[in-house]
Amino acid sequence: MTDKLVQRLTRVMIVDDDPALCTCVVETFAEQGISVEVALNAQQCLFYLRNGFSGIILMDICMPVMNGWDTIRAIVREDLFHNIIILMVTAELEPDEKEAELNGFIFDYIVKPFDSDTLIETVVHYMLYL
Amino acid sequence: MNPHRYIVIIGSSTGGIAVLEKIIANLPRLPLSIVIVQHIMELYAERISAFFNSLTEMTVCVPKDKEIIQNGFIYVAPTSVHLLIEHNSSFTYGYTDPVNRFRPSIDVTMMSCQADKKVHFLGIILTGMAADGSHGLFYLKSINAITVAQDPKTAIIASMPLAAIKTGAVDTVATPDIIRKIIINFSRET
Numbered sequence: 001m002t003d004k005l006v007q008r009l010t011r012v013m014i015v016d017d018d019p020a021l022c023t024c025v026v027e028t029f030a031e032q033g034i035s036v037e038v039a040l041n042a043q044q045c046l047f048y049l050r051n052g053f054s055g056i057i058l059m060d061i062c063m064p065v066m067n068g069w070d071t072i073r074a075i076v077r078e079d080l081f082h083n084i085i086i087l088m089v090t091a092e093l094e095p096d097e098k099e100a101e102l103n104g105f106i107f108d109y110i111v112k113p114f115d116s117d118t119l120i121e122t123v124v125h126y127m128l129y130l
Numbered sequence: 131m132n133p134h135r136y137i138v139i140i141g142s143s144t145g146g147i148a149v150l151e152k153i154i155a156n157l158p159r160l161p162l163s164i165v166i167v168q169h170i171m172e173l174y175a176e177r178i179s180a181f182f183n184s185l186t187e188m189t190v191c192v193p194k195d196k197e198i199i200q201n202g203f204i205y206v207a208p209t210s211v212h213l214l215i216e217h218n219s220s221f222t223y224g225y226t227d228p229v230n231r232f233r234p235s236i237d238v239t240m241m242s243c244q245a246d247k248k249v250h251f252l253g254i255i256l257t258g259m260a261a262d263g264s265h266g267l268f269y270l271k272s273i274n275a276i277t278v279a280q281d282p283k284t285a286i287i288a289s290m291p292l293a294a295i296k297t298g299a300v301d302t303v304a305t306p307d308i309i310r311k312i313i314i315n316f317s318r319e320t
Contacts, residue, residue: 081171097289100260101231103143104169104209109286129147129177 011055011130012123013037015045015071016089017063025058028116029123042066046074054083055130056123058110061090069099072106081105085126089114135249136162136317137199137218141236141266143169143258145286147178150256152306153313154204157186162317164188164204165215167236169258172209179206195223207234214242218249230262240266243273251275252316254309255300257285261293271299276316278302278309 014025014036022038029036037053039045041063061068068088075081086105091112107126110119142150146168168178175192182204183190190204193213198220199205205221207213212224213234222242229235236255240263243251253270255263257280271277279300282288294300304312 082173097260103259104171104232106144107147108145111286126147129174129181 011053011127012058013039013045013048013053013055014058015039015042015063015068016058016060017041018060025119028119032120034120034123042071042074045071046078046080049075049080049084050078055085056126057084057086058089058119058123059086061088061092069102072102076102076105083130085129087122087126132161133248135201135218136252137215137243137249138162138164138252138254138313138316139236139240139243139266139270140164140166140254140256141240141258141263141290142166142256143260143262143287143290145257149280149285149306150178150182151185153310154182154188154190155185157188157310157314159187159202160314160317161201162313163199163201164313165199165207165213165239166204167207167213167234167239167263169232169234169262170209175206175209182206193221195221197221207239209234212238214238216242218244218246230260232262236263237266241269243270243275245273250316252278252313254278254280254313255291255294256280256306256309257287258290259287260289263290264293264297267294268297268299271301276301276312278304278312280309281305 014022026036059068085107088106088109179190179192188204192208193205214222214224216222229238253267253275267277277300279291279294281303282291284305
């Protein structure tokens with residue numbers, strides 16, 4: 001594995017208010033040698049981005065205070081979207097149409113429940129666009 | 131030399147990158163032009179273009195303003211401007227307001243095409259939220275284009291293909307694999 005690839009494989013963030021799910025995702029990627037930043041809410045996500053995080057973001061839609069859509073709006077408002085790819089993680093098959101204007105900021109959806117192989121395959125694939 | 135020209139216009143939004151990869155992967159150099167209008171954030175049109183270019187024998191690029199449309203090319207619409215097709219032969223950037231909340235808008239690109247017996251159009255709507263592209267596909271049908279919508283059952287977000295189908299102007303509802311075959315056969319069958 002090249003250094004460049006290793007560097008790429010360390011750039012994942014999970015944004016989800018469910019600590020158990022975050023732990024599960026961290027462990028899943030750890031088995032592949034991929035480290036994951038955990039943000040339990042929008043503010044933590046924004047903190048990582050303001051401090052230079054770039055990579056794949058797994059964004060839960062349903063979170064208290066600021067949900068996934070609100071978080072993306074904040075990312076856009078602060079112009080923090082240039083080196084990230086957002087994958088929405090959701091149990092909803094058909095998201096709210098009023099959020100359509102944010103279409104362009106979401107590369108893809110990962111529908112819960114997901115298996116770890118699919119998750120890793122999807123994330124590693126989209127790293128090719130960074 | 132075939133006096134006829136063949137232009138494929140694909141409108142795509144959320145979830146469309148993966149579908150486009152399936153459609154484009156290993157495409158040989160076809161005697162047609164493909165224009166992709168993908169709703170995507172700034173800078174990523176170039177990144178998508180660069181990655182897609184590694185998947186196919188066709189040349190993939192983000193077209194410049196006034197660039198001539200050529201066979202064997204796949205054009206990925208730039209972000210933050212509308213991409214209009216002028217006289218069915220070149221691109222023009224449009225700086226007007228977003229349409230359907232999007233710029234580039236699929237409708238705008240499709241509705242810039244002009245009826246011409248020697249220019250054949252294939253319009254395709256893939257996965258995505260809301261309804262951008264449905265008016266454009268309806269218009270393309272009115273100028274004798276072949277029209278296709280991704281099978282909503284295969285779309286991660288079904289509303290865009292569903293809106294296109296609802297217009298009654300869709301000839302074929304197809305999976306990504308079939309859409310790929312339709313594109314390959316387009317310049318041969320028309």
